Amino acid sequence: MGFPTKNKGAILSRIATNDQHGENSEYFDGWKAYDKDPFHLSRNPHGIIQMGLAENQLCLDLIKDWVKENPKASICTLEGVHQFSDIANFQDYHGLKKFRQAIANFMGKARGGRVTFDPERVVMSGGATGANETIMFCLADPGDVFLIPSPYYAAFDRDLRWRTGVEIIPVPCSSSNNFKLTVEAVDWAYKKAQESNKKVKGLILTNPSNPLGTMLDKDTLTNLVRFVTRKNIHLVVDEIYAATVFAGGDFVSVAEVVNDVDISEVNVDLIHIVYSLSKDMGLPGFRVGIVYSYNDSVVSCARKMSSFGLVSSQTQLMLASMLSDDRFVDNFLMESSRRLGIRHKVFTTGLEKADISCLTSNAGLFAWMDLRHLLRDRNSFESEIELWHIIIDKVKLNVSPGSSFRCTEPGWFRVCFANMDDDTLHVALGRIQDFVSKNNNKIVEQISENDQVIQNNNAKKQNWRQSNLRLSFRRLYEDGLSSPGIMSPHSPLLRA
Amino acid sequence: MVLLSRKATCNSHGQDSSYFLGWEEYEKNPYDVIKNPQGIIQMGLAENQLCFDLLESWLEQNTDVACFKRAGQSIFRELALFQDYHGLSSFKNALADFMSENRGNRVSFDSNNLVLTAGATSANETLMFCLADPGDAFLLPTPYYPGFDRDLKWRTGVEIVPIQCSSTNGFCITKLALEEAYEQAKKLNLNVKGILITNPSNPLGTTTTQTELNILFDFITKNKNIHLVSDEIYSGTIFNSSEFVSVMEILKNNQLENTDVLNRVHIVYSLSKDLGLPGFRVGAIYSNDKDVISAATKMSSFGLVSSQTQHLLSSLLSDKKFTENYLRENQKRLKNRQRKLVLGLEAIGIKCLKSNAGLFCWVDMRPLLSSKTFEAEKDLWKKIVYEVKLNISPGSSCHCEEPGWFRVCFANMSEETLKLALKRLKKFVDDGNSKRSCQKSESQKLKGSRKKTMSNVSNWVFRLSFHDREAEER
Numbered sequence: 001m002g003f004p005t006k007n008k009g010a011i012l013s014r015i016a017t018n019d020q021h022g023e024n025s026e027y028f029d030g031w032k033a034y035d036k037d038p039f040h041l042s043r044n045p046h047g048i049i050q051m052g053l054a055e056n057q058l059c060l061d062l063i064k065d066w067v068k069e070n071p072k073a074s075i076c077t078l079e080g081v082h083q084f085s086d087i088a089n090f091q092d093y094h095g096l097k098k099f100r101q102a103i104a105n106f107m108g109k110a111r112g113g114r115v116t117f118d119p120e121r122v123v124m125s126g127g128a129t130g131a132n133e134t135i136m137f138c139l140a141d142p143g144d145v146f147l148i149p150s151p152y153y154a155a156f157d158r159d160l161r162w163r164t165g166v167e168i169i170p171v172p173c174s175s176s177n178n179f180k181l182t183v184e185a186v187d188w189a190y191k192k193a194q195e196s197n198k199k200v201k202g203l204i205l206t207n208p209s210n211p212l213g214t215m216l217d218k219d220t221l222t223n224l225v226r227f228v229t230r231k232n233i234h235l236v237v238d239e240i241y242a243a244t245v246f247a248g249g250d251f252v253s254v255a256e257v258v259n260d261v262d263i264s265e266v267n268v269d270l271i272h273i274v275y276s277l278s279k280d281m282g283l284p285g286f287r288v289g290i291v292y293s294y295n296d297s298v299v300s301c302a303r304k305m306s307s308f309g310l311v312s313s314q315t316q317l318m319l320a321s322m323l324s325d326d327r328f329v330d331n332f333l334m335e336s337s338r339r340l341g342i343r344h345k346v347f348t349t350g351l352e353k354a355d356i357s358c359l360t361s362n363a364g365l366f367a368w369m370d371l372r373h374l375l376r377d378r379n380s381f382e383s384e385i386e387l388w389h390i391i392i393d394k395v396k397l398n399v400s401p402g403s404s405f406r407c408t409e410p411g412w413f414r415v416c417f418a419n420m421d422d423d424t425l426h427v428a429l430g431r432i433q434d435f436v437s438k439n440n441n442k443i444v445e446q447i448s449e450n451d452q453v454i455q456n457n458n459a460k461k462q463n464w465r466q467s468n469l470r471l472s473f474r475r476l477y478e479d480g481l482s483s484p485g486i487m488s489p490h491s492p493l494l495r496a
Numbered sequence: 497m498v499l500l501s502r503k504a505t506c507n508s509h510g511q512d513s514s515y516f517l518g519w520e521e522y523e524k525n526p527y528d529v530i531k532n533p534q535g536i537i538q539m540g541l542a543e544n545q546l547c548f549d550l551l552e553s554w555l556e557q558n559t560d561v562a563c564f565k566r567a568g569q570s571i572f573r574e575l576a577l578f579q580d581y582h583g584l585s586s587f588k589n590a591l592a593d594f595m596s597e598n599r600g601n602r603v604s605f606d607s608n609n610l611v612l613t614a615g616a617t618s619a620n621e622t623l624m625f626c627l628a629d630p631g632d633a634f635l636l637p638t639p640y641y642p643g644f645d646r647d648l649k650w651r652t653g654v655e656i657v658p659i660q661c662s663s664t665n666g667f668c669i670t671k672l673a674l675e676e677a678y679e680q681a682k683k684l685n686l687n688v689k690g691i692l693i694t695n696p697s698n699p700l701g702t703t704t705t706q707t708e709l710n711i712l713f714d715f716i717t718k719n720k721n722i723h724l725v726s727d728e729i730y731s732g733t734i735f736n737s738s739e740f741v742s743v744m745e746i747l748k749n750n751q752l753e754n755t756d757v758l759n760r761v762h763i764v765y766s767l768s769k770d771l772g773l774p775g776f777r778v779g780a781i782y783s784n785d786k787d788v789i790s791a792a793t794k795m796s797s798f799g800l801v802s803s804q805t806q807h808l809l810s811s812l813l814s815d816k817k818f819t820e821n822y823l824r825e826n827q828k829r830l831k832n833r834q835r836k837l838v839l840g841l842e843a844i845g846i847k848c849l850k851s852n853a854g855l856f857c858w859v860d861m862r863p864l865l866s867s868k869t870f871e872a873e874k875d876l877w878k879k880i881v882y883e884v885k886l887n888i889s890p891g892s893s894c895h896c897e898e899p900g901w902f903r904v905c906f907a908n909m910s911e912e913t914l915k916l917a918l919k920r921l922k923k924f925v926d927d928g929n930s931k932r933s934c935q936k937s938e939s940q941k942l943k944g945s946r947k948k949t950m951s952n953v954s955n956w957v958f959r960l961s962f963h964d965r966e967a968e969e970r
Contacts, residue, residue: 011723011759011760012626012627012785012787012788012791013625013626013628013629013689014629015625015626015629016625016626016627016787017787017791021794023794055577057573060572060576063572063576064564064570064573067572074563075555076555076559076562076563076808077559078556081552081555081556081559082552084548084551084552084555085548085551087775088551088773088774088775088776089772089773089774089775090774090775091615091768091774091775091777126618126797126798126799126800127797127800129797129798130797130798130799137501137503137504137651138500138501138503138504139501139504140501141501141502142630144501158794159797159798163651163795163798278579282576282577284576284577284578284579285576285577285578285579285802285804286802286803287579287799287800287803295500297500297504298500298504301500301504304646305651307646307647308614308617308618308621308651309614309618309777309799310614310777312776312801312804313776313777314776314802314804315805318804
């Protein structure tokens with residue numbers, strides 16, 4: 001997808017012709033392989049299992065049942081069609097009042113009722129993707145900097161930077177302290193940026209973390225709030241995984257810190273939350289993103305910008321009803337947490353049988369898997385990519401290599417476990433266990449044997465680039481999960 | 497005060513603070529036939545509310561396909577998870593076909609060249625991001641939709657340079673005006689990347705003529721770096737299909753399909769006006785340039801169409817019997833409604849620009865101005881809001897070069913309400929003479945009440961912008 005000719009560049013914009021959307025990375029190989037050979041329990045049991053997709057498919061049955069039992073929440077049912085014209089006509093960028101109230105209600109419950117959210121501060125956006133871009137447009141000018149702990153969700157390179165011109169500088173976290181973010185590390189990155197004459201506008205982080213699946217403890221979060229207040233820079237917390245906590249205590253939202261910390265230590269005008277229903281509820285298709293800010297001007301600005309990505313009024317109506325149903329919400333949150341916990345335990349226990357450990361985590365839809373011991377060279381990202389190719393070609397799993405999340409240490413992989421059924425997970429674990437037991441100590445040999453495979457892959461990659469294969473940055477489900485059909489490659493940069 | 501971005505603190509999202517008055521007054525005192533018959537009638541909202549019954553009856557007969565079902569099977573899960581930015585192919589195919597139908601099937605659209613966006617608002621902004629760099633300019637004929645100041649310029653940094661159109665020739669684009677705009681841009685050191693037209697026009701309600709299209713195409717054929725964007729959001733509101741010429745037809749008829757011009761012509765579309773579904777946020781970009789499609793598709797991540805909505809509309813638009821009947825009936829009702837407004841105004845002695853499309857009329861109130869100034873236009877507008885109790889849109893908000901023109905919407909209310917609006921206007925005009933003699937003292941009174949209201953403006957200026965009612969100016 002390069003645009004080599006200078007002429008072309010003059011006709012289209014710089015943004016349209018640069019690579020800052022991040023989709024030209026080599027990581028498409030995994031997606032391409034999956035696309036050509038997608039696993040299906042009965043129809044293609046030897047296909048590649050998709051474990052690079054951070055989706056929450058565990059509780060869709062609960063939502064589906066609710067929709068069935070609540071026909072009035074839909075404009076397409078006989079019970080609900082009388083609302084059609086009002087809803088179809090409604091495009092006020094404040095959003096349906098009932099929708100905002102329901103979202104505020106859900107957000108509060110997802111945080112155990114320890115905080116409440118003001119519906120007047122709930123601003124819509126086109127998914128969290130839209131929310132993150134919008135908050136950058138509100139807070140930073142082209143050339144300004146936001147600090148971001150790494151490893152981080154790879155699509156932030158696009159969402160935060162592409163059209164905004166904002167620069168992101170990582171605050172590297174390392175395995176030496178279990179990838180914990182510390183204020184010292186942020187301070188160090190802040191000073192370094194300042195020394196290079198960069199204008200740091202804020203810090204953005206995902207909590208619970210993607211790809212780590214860990215949560216910030218209250219002390220650290222509180223100290224971060226104090227830090228940004230002292231430096232007069234913004235703090236944006238993407239809490240998209242707030243309700244995916246399944247163990248290890250409660251999730252501490254920055255909203256809780258804002259409530260609890262001394263008023264002299266926090267400037268609330270600096271605190272902003274990004275949220276979405278794509279992970280907690282498993283509804284990425286409905287495009288529900290939220291910007292929640294304690295800064296009135298930001299609320300106002302973000303609301304005007306929401307014109308570029310409002311939530312469909314049809315969807316607002318349905319969710320307004322669903323998320324106001326306290327009985328449903330309470331049960332959903334409890335059940336979702338329970339199912340995720342079980343799934344996580346089954347997966348990590350299964351990995352342990354193969355002597356594979358993961359970073360201890362208690363949230364998220366994935367595990368941060370430690371495969372450093374399988375690398376040919378523990379200091380080389382080339383080794384990581386080689387191992388990744390083996391995992392795709394030999395173990396037949398599509399997982400996401402740590403380098404795609406800008407991890408500074410080779411050998412870590414994000415593996416998703418909530419986007420498949422139990423049987424598929426079982427197959428995946430079986431494959432891993434088989435592979436490891438057969439190939440203990442032989443990984444190094446395996447890698448050199450696969451050099452040829454890798455070379456071939458590189459050649460294929462070249463051809464593929466020139467071909468007309470459609471690349472999907474999002475997963476493509478062609479009219480039905482049941483028919484494999486043509487499934488396009490799916491970028492590991494994808495959040496969902 | 498914490499430092500926000502320049503975009504957050506500037507005013508280039510296009511809010512015209514004086515414009516709030518109309519909205520504020522309407523909000524405070526909205527007309528309701530039963531509850532508030534003396535209230536202000538909203539005529540500043542370009543919405544199409546004339547055919548909801550057709551949509552509702554389709555829904556009632558098709559609950560099976562409309563909601564999360566296909567061929568009787570639940571597809572809830574698939575839709576819940578579907579976020580592919582290529583869009584639901586069944587929806588795109590149906591949309592492409594619908595666009596062709598709108599053009600009397602004189603051209604066909606390839607769904608692979610279609611990018612779905614969150615409304616035309618997003619489509620227009622996305623195209624700017626794709627075609628222009630900050631500081632580049634697009635030429636737009638005036639008067640134009642006020643929302644373009646936000647959609648095209650705000651976050652993109654693109655500038656708009658107007659192509660001045662005047663009432664002397666029915667506000668048509670002339671070669672001279674186009675060239676003057678181009679020169680003006682050069683004087684301002686702006687690199688012109690394209691021309692953007694709305695066809696049919698908002699606020700004029702007229703289709704772009706063959707002559708105008710020839711002028712535009714000659715220009716972009718000669719100037720090889722310049723794009724032509726045609727916002728055809730009102731294409732389904734034409735009273736007579738044969739009078740609409742889409743830019744896609746010009747490409748075909750003038751045999752430009754094998755030239756570089758093909759890649760520089762793009763269409764924006766939406767279902768907000770034709771189908772009256774602004775709440776669903778369905779917009780589209782159509783382009784023959786693969787690179788534009790590629791970039792725009794990636795950008796659509798920032799505003800995808802809800803999968804639930806894509807599915808509903810895919811079923812709706814695939815029903816050819818429905819779409820055929822809808823387009824025909826919609827045209828008929830719009831035409832009738834427009835006639836009622838035009839004749840009603842004529843009876844009062846007020847003329848409109850002759851129009852053949854749209855959800856509004858471009859009304860000539862120059863004879864009612866106390867002077868040929870924009871000040872006088874503002875005064876007249878305020879009288880119409882406060883005294884006549886109609887919220888209509890002054891031409892200055894659409895960047896019209898001549899004072900005295902107003903956009904008056906007719907499709908967002910019942911026939912009875914329209915009759916009442918005309919009655920009120922008639923009274924105002926008939927009383928005109930006696931009013932004009934007391935005008936001086938009246939305007940002083942108004943200034944007093946305006947001062948009071950203006951201080952309230954700052955209190956709610958962020959709560960109620962003219963974008964509050966999204967459709968408002970379209």
